[in-house]
Amino acid sequence: MQANRRSRAREGVGDGRIDMALECVLCGAWPTSHATTHADDDGGSTITMNDTARVVCHTAADANPLLKETSMGWVDYSVIPESRSAHEASMHRELIVGGGAGGLELATRLGDRLGKQGKASIALLDKARVHVWKPHLHEIASGTLDIDVDSVEYLAHARAHHYRFRIGAMCGLNREKRQVYVEPTLDEDGRQFIPPRVLGYDTLILAVGSVGNDFSTPGVKEHAIAIDSAGEAARFNRRLISACVRANAQYEPLHPGQLHCVIVGAGATGVELLPRQHSIRWRT
């Protein structure tokens, strides 16, 4: 059973959020603490409800390692059938996770050599729809690179190089069954448009790259924007432009710190971003 039943609420409280004690969707218990929630003073649990809120108690989660918490709530991957196309049935399946500098190059070569001749089925899984080479991220952040123009559309690239592109973020791996679990994919409004999937493989290549480490510095997660992906770089740019436009529209002088931006990390991205960001402020 996929965990798609809405948790049953025991009690509700107002104030904009709806805080409730919730029934576990798998075992039906009213647990005192839930995997997704914090216990409140009465030993109940609180959760900010939305259309997809589901709660699973620790007992149920521990008993089923194939139960994963995804962006759309809890999903039981053990009951999702493997996605497999008919033509793959007799072929060796090579699955590459991560279409960055390494993964995209590999998919291209394997597709051209093996996929084209039908000697193997090559698939590339990435959580993004387009590939942007990482050294260009600071250009997206500063607005000098247009992601819609200067990126590689995976689907079109896959077709030209005889591999299959699958969109989605890998969230789990079952080495025994040779399966990769893929999160549901959401649209810009947070609605699911591709359900969670299970992809099988004979050979698996993980090429998911790396992300910046905040060393658990307090406040970073809440207030800073990491620039590890094209989406994050674009978000930084939107926020920067909004701040400049807001400052331009106001009649009073700038408040102290109003347009200050702190770049943490003097690596390639930070050092490249600094002068570009400075020039944006002057232009605006």
Ligand SMILES: Cc1cc2nc3c(=O)[nH]c(=O)nc-3n(C[C@H](O)[C@H](O)[C@H](O)COP(=O)(O)OP(=O)(O)OC[C@H]3O[C@@H](n4cnc5c(N)ncnc54)[C@H](O)[C@@H]3O)c2cc1C
């Ligand atoms: C500013 C800057 C300048 C650089 N300059 C150079 C240079 O001049 N020369 C050079 O050789 N190198 C340079 N590098 C380093 C180079 O960019 C990296 O070494 C390279 O991108 C690493 O490639 P990768 O394939 O391992 O990972 P990445 O290129 O980071 O790709 C990882 C991919 O995995 C995907 N992914 C991540 N997690 C998941 C998941 N759970 N499910 C599905 N997909 C996932 C991501 O969306 C991404 O597409 C530079 C890096 C930076 C930041």
